[in-house]
Amino acid sequence: MKKVLASKQFSKAHRCTALLAYLVRRAVGNDDPTPPPEHEIGVAVFGRDRVTYYTGDDPIVRVQAGRLRLRLAAYYAEEGCNDALRISIPTGSYQPKVEYAPASAQQIPALSQAPPLLMLRQLACLNPDPALTAYVLGLNDELGYRLYRAVGPIRRVDTDIPLAALGSVANATLLEGTVRQDAARVRVSLLLRRVSDGAVLWYEQFDDAGSINIAAQEGMAERCMLALRAYLPE
Numbered sequence: 696m697k698k699v700l701a702s703k704q705f706s707k708a709h710r711c712t713a714l715l716a717y718l719v720r721r722a723v724g725n726d727d728p729t730p731p732p733e734h735e736i737g738v739a740v741f742g743r744d745r746v747t748y749y750t751g752d753d754p755i756v757r758v759q760a761g762r763l764r765l766r767l768a769a770y771y772a773e774e775g776c777n778d779a780l781r782i783s784i785p786t787g788s789y790q791p792k793v794e795y796a797p798a799s800a801q802q803i804p805a806l807s808q809a810p811p812l813l814m815l816r817q818l819a820c821l822n823p824d825p826a827l828t829a830y831v832l833g834l835n836d837e838l839g840y841r842l843y844r845a846v847g848p849i850r851r852v853d854t855d856i857p858l859a860a861l862g863s864v865a866n867a868t869l870l871e872g873t874v875r876q877d878a879a880r881v882r883v884s885l886l887l888r889r890v891s892d893g894a895v896l897w898y899e900q901f902d903d904a905g906s907i908n909i910a911a912q913e914g915m916a917e918r919c920m921l922a923l924r925a926y927l928p929e
Contacts, residue, residue: 899922
């Protein structure tokens with residue numbers, strides 16, 4: 696397992712690394728063959744509160760398990776293509792499976808794997824109001840800055856480029872959304888989609904009844920990041 700955790704697929708993916716290490720060590724050091732429950736993993740690996748953590752509201756374990764499966768597949772397609780033993784996490788379970796690789800899978804050239812890429816389309820302002828337009832411009836800036844700090848390089852996408860035109864980009868997601876305002880509040884709607892097929896991975900709305908100054912832009916960007924963080928590439 697040390698070789699897997701030290702690979703480029705895992706060395707900087709701290710959440711996936713912690714999850715894989717916990718699942719394997721638990722399976723090896725536990726005589727109970729029952730897979731660990733999601734609640735146990737959330738508390739032990741991701742620091743969730745044992746009392747207040749509710750798996751129905753917080754999908755971090757399911758999200759990270761999905762990413763872990765993808766990273767394991769990418770590792771064995773590239774750096775680990777000649778490994779005799781292979782670790783997998785079967786879908787629908789958190790019990791790791793270790794088995795010998797098929798003979799045909801060994802001694803083959805490594806395949807290149809595109810790293811995850813996050814694209815950001817400028818949020819669209821749905822109200823023709825100069826003050827709200829300025830708010831949206833500032834929010835785009837605050838959100839882009841925080842995304843860059845969280846995941847590293849991102850790619851900005853022009854508002855007039857359709858999703859279909861981005862379909863050739865492998866392993867990429869697109870964050871886009873809208874901002875609108877009425878007399879009582881500002882509503883920000885964010886949508887995260889997989890570029891290859893347009894599948895919606897995450898969709899959320901955020902309301903703010905306060906002002907639309909810089910402090911409000913910063914606060915809204917922080918709220919969006921907190922909700923989005925579990926779905927961002929590592």
